Amino acid sequence: MILKAKAHSIGMAGGLAAFKKRAYVLVTVRPGYEASVVSEIERIPNVKLSDFVHGEYDVVCVLEGSYEEIDKAVLAIRKLPNVMKTITLTAFDTHLE
Numbered sequence: 001m002i003l004k005a006k007a008h009s010i011g012m013a014g015g016l017a018a019f020k021k022r023a024y025v026l027v028t029v030r031p032g033y034e035a036s037v038v039s040e041i042e043r044i045p046n047v048k049l050s051d052f053v054h055g056e057y058d059v060v061c062v063l064e065g066s067y068e069e070i071d072k073a074v075l076a077i078r079k080l081p082n083v084m085k086t087i088t089l090t091a092f093d094t095h096l097e
Helices: 034-041 067-078
Strands: 003-005 021-029 047-052 059-065 083-090 094-096
Touching (some): 021 034, 021 067, 059 067
Antiparallel strands (some): 003 094, 021 059, 047 059
């Protein structure tokens, strides 16, 4: 399997932040507060999807926007009451052959 990155022409003004990106955030929530945390997460700008899940994590979120917008959304999620831990997975503009 070969991992091959797509090439982009990036101007000095926009840089990488100008491209729309995606990130996944795995959230551990204090037990009993899952519904309220999901409700609060869904109000954060750039959160496109938020699901309650079973397993090691309690909530999975999909964020879209520039790197700066994603960073702001992740920080907002981390500051929510009853959020105990987050793991952020940033998607890259690559494809597998």
